[in-house]
Amino acid sequence: MHILLLHQYFLPEHAAGSTRWNELVRHWANAGHQITILAGSVDYASGKPYNGKTEMALPASVRILRARVPATYQSGTAGRLWAYFGFLINSLWTGWSATEHSVHIVVASSPPLTIGLTGWLLAAKSGVPLVLELRDLWPDAPIELGFLRHSLLRWAAYRLEQFLYRKATHLVALTEAFKHVLINQKRMPAKRITVIPNGADFSQLQAVQRLFDRDAFRKEHHMEAGFWIIYAGAHGPANGLSILLDAADRLRHTPVRFLLIGDGPEKNALQHRAFQLKLTNVRFETSRPKKEVLPFILAADAGMVIMQPKPLFDTMLSAKLFDYLGCGLPVLTAINGLTRQLLTEAEAGLFLDPERPETWEGNLKPLLTNPVLHQQYSQQAIRLATYRFNRSEQAQAYIQCLKSCIQNT
Structure with a gap:
């Protein structure tokens, strides 16, 4: 199976941060799957470009493409939005050629929620399912933290959320509590949601x-x-x-x-x-x-x-x-x-x-x-x-979820 993974914060080798996807990709590659990763060029925590840091050592079946991201994460709400939309535009440009190869499914990992737009467009171009993963519930999180205060921005963010939930073939949530919110507050059917939590490698x-x-x-x-x-x-x-x-x-x-x-x-x-x-x-x-x-x-x-x-x-x-x-x-x-x-x-x-x-x-x-x-x-x-919470077992469960999406589409 050839998987196109969209993750703005996918880590290069020797970078600090959450390694959920580095570990899942390693397990998938070792199981014989082909993965193309479309990621950003800037470290989220520091706001600094990766500047040529080597990518993680993976089999030849894994290809990592980095789209340019404005280094404005630490410049307030306007800077964050500019970084998100900068990645949206540049990832589409980079990803368009990546999908010329045979892709069986697109996985877009949010936040930011805008990555779902890239995923939707690239999945539509290739005629394949889109799986939208929710590591956090956006736009709820930035609104509660006070990052999105303008009523127009909030309205647009919720419209984007509803649009992407409708367009995604399947949603992956990181906790059962997320799933509960998606069902009871976002009115999503339970059959379209799978929980794949974080874990220990x-x-x-x-x-x-x-x-x-x-x-x-x-x-x-x-x-x-x-x-x-x-x-x-x-x-x-x-x-x-x-x-x-x-x-x-x-x-x-x-x-x-x-x-x-x-x-x-x-x-x-x-x-x-x-x-x-x-x-x-x-x-x-x-x-x-x-x-x-x-x-x-x-x-x-x-x-x-x-x-x-x-x-x-x-x-x-x-x-x-x-x-x-x-x-x-x-x-x-x-x-x-x-x-x-x-x-x-x-x-x-x-x-x-x-x-x-x-x-x-x-x-x-x-x-x-x-x-x-x-x-x-x-x-x-x-x-x-x-x-x-064993990462190896979670990687297998995720693959089964993706296979089901392909078979049922």
Whole structure:
């Protein structure tokens, strides 16, 4: 099967960010499928061009085409929109020749939602099905975060959403909660929606674990003392890291240490605030590719997932959650809703109220003082990742979904 994948943020080799699609593509290629990837030229988190970074090492059956994107992600709403529409135009130009080869199906991964327009036009040109993947619910997310304030822009965004949902052959949602919203609020039929969540890639993790010495790594990176909580991800306005700094201020007299790895538009402001508060229990590290982040996760004592306390994020499962689970870290979540439910039911982590950081010390105390409880959470984390969120199994399920779309069209 020849799959045309549209993903504006598909990562080159050695780039930091979510590796969902890098891992899925690798599994598909190893299973004998041909994939053409149409991606952007600018890193979303930093807003900087990739500038010739090498692409991921993949079989010859994978081809990566990069369409030029204006480097304006960090320039407010107008800059983001310019980047989205710049990619829309340039990806159509680049993708038009790509579809001259035999393509069996087009997969467009949103956000941004505008990528669905490219997918629709290229699928129509080739006469093949379009699968629209929803990693976030747009335009709901940017509207709730205050990025789309103008009523005309909101109206246009919702019209685009409705149009693309009608034109897509099938929708792939990342969580059951997304599917619930699509059915009950967007009036989409359940039979046109498949849930393929994020997951843990054990092949990559096992390669790192084989050579990993935890004690030596902690000593080398000055992590011998303390209970280290790692956050590895974006430092943006949606991520709620100012809440984490509030909690760190109240936890400065405890063994708790926070390690923040990543990049984003809020990072400088967060570092400045940590400096003003004299938070010696918070360390910032530069953004790294996943294979370099995994040793830090393995060396930590717990993983942190956090977002702004908004209802929209209650439907999400953060990509970084699955790396923590796969590494056997107890997970601390400051996200209510689906994430809290998943971790508490599996007994793989704790909920920390993002609106009451003064309660974190008491909530963390059992984990800090009870090694048996920590070990139980660790074992349950690995079990959860293995049996419910295994990337290899998800790749197979995705292929079956695509085959069904082709057969039923």
